Amino acid sequence: MAQHIHCSVSNCHYWSQGNVCKASEIIVTSDSKAVDLPDQVDAKMAAQFQETPTGSCMETCCKTFVAKDAPEKSVDGIMKQS
Numbered sequence: 001m002a003q004h005i006h007c008s009v010s011n012c013h014y015w016s017q018g019n020v021c022k023a024s025e026i027i028v029t030s031d032s033k034a035v036d037l038p039d040q041v042d043a044k045m046a047a048q049f050q051e052t053p054t055g056s057c058m059e060t061c062c063k064t065f066v067a068k069d070a071p072e073k074s075v076d077g078i079m080k081q082s
C-alpha cells in the first residue's frame, strides 16, 4: 500500500502538488533540537537521534525541510522521488 506524508509547506524542495511530500525519508524532531543540528544531519541519521518528547505539535518540526533552490538541498543524502 502506498503511504504518503501530507504537508502544506509549499516552499520546501520536497513538496509536491496536492500537499504531498516527495522526500525519500524525513525526520521530525523537536524545535529545540533541530536548531542545534547542522544541515547535514537528517533522516539518514535518524537512529542516532536522541528522543525528544514535546508538549504539543507546536514544538515539533520537520528537520528535512529545505527551501526550493537552496544549495543545502543536496547535503543530507535525502532524495526527491518522482
Ligand code: SF4
Pocket: 005, 006, 007, 008, 009, 012, 013, 014, 015, 016, 020, 021, 022, 023, 026, 062, 063, 064, 065, 066
Ligand atoms: S520534507 Fe518536511 S517540510 Fe518538506 S515537504 Fe516533506 S514533510 Fe514537508
